[in-house]
Amino acid sequence: MQEYDIVIGLEVHAELSTKSKVFCSCKNEFGAIPNSNCCPVCIGLPGALPVLNKKAVELVIKAGLTIDSEINDLAVFERKNYFYPDLSKAYQISQLVRPICVGGELKLKNKIVRVNRIHLEEDAGKLIHSSGDAGTLIDYNRGGVPLMELVTEPDISSAEEAVEFLTKLRSLLVFAEVAECKMEQGGMRCDVNISVKPKGSNVLGNRTEMKNLNSFKSVYRAIEFESERQIELLEKGEKVVQETRKWDDDAGISYAMRKKETSQDYRYFPDPDLLAVRIKRDEVENIKRTLPLMPDELKKKYVSEFGLTDYDAEIITKEKFLINFFEETIKLHSNPKNVANWLITEILSKIKDEDQPNIKISPENLAKILNFIAEGKITRTVAKEIFAKVWEKDENIDALVKTMGGGISDDELENLILRIISSNPKAVEDFKASPTPEKQLKWFVGQVMKETRGKANAVKAEEKIKNILSK
């Protein structure tokens, strides 16, 4: 069979983290009572005038700076005309000719994906198709929520790469506090443009577009399905029709929706109600200064300054909540490698299946546990038990340490050792007779750990046993 290249371009929408909508002062808020955050501007009553939310422009500039886009000096808003029930004014305010950001790139593990542009537009309302008699309901709360749209060049060649791109982009946007990208709330959505061509060919095939995919999993499955479908058509000598297709995640198939529109179909023209936006260089510089170190830079820092492995640094810098937790904890415990270790082995294993990860222990408490281990007050075994208890129910660590092992006092430990020694004369003889008594010593330590069910401090116990037996 002929081999094929898959060519993918993405259009990613993310709702911006502003307090109010982009052209009116209604709240930008998820989950409010339907149609409660609306006004004449965002539902598009005739004569209502939009006023631009400056914060939304700043956030798009910020997004552009994280991927090395050029920021246009002049940005223009245009009307994109189309009718759909979720868009009551029959046009969406968007940008075509002069978006805020042009160009840019995102580095993946094995390639660089070029970005064509990022522009600012308004979101539409939301249709709710009820299963009962109510038919389709419309909630206009989302109408007018500021949305950035990032368009890539067709540089992506597999479902894996598409997901890698989206994961990285999401982490940048969340990190720079541009958008929260809560996918389960529709805060980040993706359109996938996809075509296939014979391997190595310079001629692009006809492409299809799948709109509004709202999970990485559905992006992955949709690409796998659609590329297979196109390859099968070509193999049969048929043509791929250029069209917009709907991805049905439950059924795991895509089906034709409508012929793909071009920008001419939308009759874009500059919105006469909005002035062009002049973006000054010093404003851009000011925004640049507010950017935190980005995940890639942090990763380098964690490896070179803290001695973390590439692998550990990569995992931690993938998510903002992990970075924050790590940074807070190392302020209170001096060994960053320990913190990374616990974060990855203990904490991540507890939250990996959760959609909205929630670390149920504070950085202060984890640091406390790690400090107790470092000071020899508790063993790792006890530490893990304490950790588990705190995770279940936020308990007082100092009290736990007292009752669980940190509670074995020096006297108690010594008495226990003396008891073990006096009831095992044969082992004592072996110890004294051996030129290298490490094995016997370990046996005694083992007895202590068994008696205390792992709660004694093994290092301390070994020292004491050695002292007593060498007398």
Ligand SMILES: [Zn+2]
């Ligand atoms: Zn409004």
